[in-house]
Amino acid sequence: MTARTIAADAGPAVRRRPVPWSKLAWVTLRQRRGLLIGGGILLGVFAVYMVIMAVIQNNAYATVAACHPAGALKCQDLARTFSRTYWGGGAGPVIASGGAQTVSSLLFAIPVLLGAFAGAPLLARELESGTFRFAWTQGAGRTRWTVSTLALPAIILVAVTGAFTAIFWWYFRPFLADGQVSEMLPLGFALLGVAFAAWTLLAYSLASFLGTLFRRTLPAMAVTLVGYIALAMATATAIRPHYAAPVTVQGWNNGAAWVISQWVKAPDGQVLNQQALGGLAQHLPPSVQNSPSPDAFTNWLTQHGYTLWQSVQPNSRFWQFQLTEGAWLLAVSALLIAATVWLVRRRGA
Amino acid sequence: MNVIETSELGKRYRRGWALRDCTLTIPGGHIVALVGPNGAGKTTLLTMAVGLTRPTAGTLTVLGGEPPGSPGALDHIGFVAQDAPLYRNLPVADMLHLARNLNRRWDQRRAEDRLGQLEIPLRQKVGELSGGQKAQLALTIALARRPALLVLDEPLAALDPVAREDFLASVVGAAEDDGVSVVLSSHVLAELERVCTFLVVLARGQVRVSGPVRELLASHGAGLEEIALRHLRAGIPSSRTEAGQ
Numbered sequence A: 001m002t003a004r005t006i007a008a009d010a011g012p013a014v015r016r017r018p019v020p021w022s023k024l025a026w027v028t029l030r031q032r033r034g035l036l037i038g039g040g041i042l043l044g045v046f047a048v049y050m051v052i053m054a055v056i057q058n059n060a061y062a063t064v065a066a067c068h069p070a071g072a073l074k075c076q077d078l079a080r081t082f083s084r085t086y087w088g089g090g091a092g093p094v095i096a097s098g099g100a101q102t103v104s105s106l107l108f109a110i111p112v113l114l115g116a117f118a119g120a121p122l123l124a125r126e127l128e129s130g131t132f133r134f135a136w137t138q139g140a141g142r143t144r145w146t147v148s149t150l151a152l153p154a155i156i157l158v159a160v161t162g163a164f165t166a167i168f169w170w171y172f173r174p175f176l177a178d179g180q181v182s183e184m185l186p187l188g189f190a191l192l193g194v195a196f197a198a199w200t201l202l203a204y205s206l207a208s209f210l211g212t213l214f215r216r217t218l219p220a221m222a223v224t225l226v227g228y229i230a231l232a233m234a235t236a237t238a239i240r241p242h243y244a245a246p247v248t249v250q251g252w253n254n255g256a257a258w259v260i261s262q263w264v265k266a267p268d269g270q271v272l273n274q275q276a277l278g279g280l281a282q283h284l285p286p287s288v289q290n291s292p293s294p295d296a297f298t299n300w301l302t303q304h305g306y307t308l309w310q311s312v313q314p315n316s317r318f319w320q321f322q323l324t325e326g327a328w329l330l331a332v333s334a335l336l337i338a339a340t341v342w343l344v345r346r347r348g349a
Numbered sequence B: 001m002n003v004i005e006t007s008e009l010g011k012r013y014r015r016g017w018a019l020r021d022c023t024l025t026i027p028g029g030h031i032v033a034l035v036g037p038n039g040a041g042k043t044t045l046l047t048m049a050v051g052l053t054r055p056t057a058g059t060l061t062v063l064g065g066e067p068p069g070s071p072g073a074l075d076h077i078g079f080v081a082q083d084a085p086l087y088r089n090l091p092v093a094d095m096l097h098l099a100r101n102l103n104r105r106w107d108q109r110r111a112e113d114r115l116g117q118l119e120i121p122l123r124q125k126v127g128e129l130s131g132g133q134k135a136q137l138a139l140t141i142a143l144a145r146r147p148a149l150l151v152l153d154e155p156l157a158a159l160d161p162v163a164r165e166d167f168l169a170s171v172v173g174a175a176e177d178d179g180v181s182v183v184l185s186s187h188v189l190a191e192l193e194r195v196c197t198f199l200v201v202l203a204r205g206q207v208r209v210s211g212p213v214r215e216l217l218a219s220h221g222a223g224l225e226e227i228a229l230r231h232l233r234a235g236i237p238s239s240r241t242e243a244g245q
Helices: A021-031 A033-066 A073-087 A099-107 A109-129 A142-178 A195-214 A217-242 A274-282 A296-303 A315-346 B042-049 B071-076 B092-101 B108-117 B131-144 B161-178 B189-193 B213-220 B224-234
Strands: A247-250 A257-265 A307-314 B002-013 B016-027 B031-035 B057-062 B077-080 B149-152 B181-186 B198-203 B206-212
Touching (some): A021 B092, A033 A099, A109 A142, A195 A217, A195 A315, A307 A315, B002 B042, B016 B057, B031 B042, B031 B189, B092 B131, B161 B189, B206 B224
Parallel strands (some): B031 B181, B149 B181
Antiparallel strands (some): B002 B057
């Protein structure tokens, strides 16, 4: 065989338009089809349950809300029964077993589970199985392939979790109206507004990044889980209270707010420490000590010239806080995704 | 046009240099056998040529001056890595469709015709194919991209003797029919001896000999296997063997 001339069109001189995103999107979706179908069915079943419960709870609460006057014994009874049945999950219908309180704490796990399962295998599986050697040597190029692989699931996740937030609003409306839960409390805050989608996006970005870094799916999932829980707890306890300076208010019954801290001032204006307060509680008259009312102690304090104070984040700051948290979570997610693309670009065979 | 051209190319991993001071010119229109013992740097050289890894030292261009991994290079190089990695959970038809969507240049008819001739069912999952069928599918996908250069890393290693024969026949057929330049690596020269028109021998990260088979045979007066062995044993780079190009 002698050297042949190479076909005329083979020269790389001609530049053409890059492979369109729609084609890359097909590739990404086809590769994640199992996850899409499996996850879709699971979330679909869950959504149906949430919608059914939302209808039942809102209907049940309508009778509570319609009861007049609200202070009447009959109405308070009705409210208590509603709360016990649907919030605490005491003696309600089987479908409500566990109650909204339990459901809401389970919902906390959804962002990190969704994010870890969707994000960790994206690049880790390619690196584990060696298929990246195929994917990164095709005409589309590895950067474009990576961007499609990362962006499309992210968009789908945000859309799905955003839709779930709408269901949650509906589901929790009776309890928010009833004061069972404040949308500013960590329990409500993480599920409502933009937080639910933003935290899912963060878990997903973290899992994709770690999957690329470790080149292993399972370790990436495990570390995502640990990292996510640590960050979520740090945010609720140490970061979120500082989005705005808390407001100091008198009294301990500030319902429509997230209480950061509370304290008691003596009649002379001195703030009582825990020890002083404990000492005071031990020397109360027996009538107060044995009173069944939970407010007996605080009532006695106010009657004797003490004042009660709270540092709170009022409910009116809900959207300000949501947007603050959403913004920084989005920024961190974008950084993690950019770092993932960077890792892919510099990664060798 | 030189399909691969390197100058003092080097690649260092954590464990040391995998390739060092590698100066090599591979002209187009050949079936090139890249041979050498395990760990000689064959895979390192090929993965750099297809743009998966970046050199630590020196320069490397492909297809007459393109940087490896650039859009122009990716468009015209069909690469099959060792063990022919493909998506095992996809049916063959979807694997083709996926590759089609990842490339600007794609010849679907050709791919389907080839698979038809090979009697590889389109509905079968990639993971359920035999080793020979999987290698042929990977080759089919690489050829459907209508490449100017086909790079195959240890394509025969996992195949039984019959599958090897069939695979090599496919490669030679593609080279003859479409004028595709081919670079195949192997640690067994005997496998490639009958088909290659250009030989590159690598050992310990350095080029020991390289040149068109016909010239090597004429100047050495020995069989190809013996030439390769002689250079591997001598342990010194046969520096200007390719100077005649």
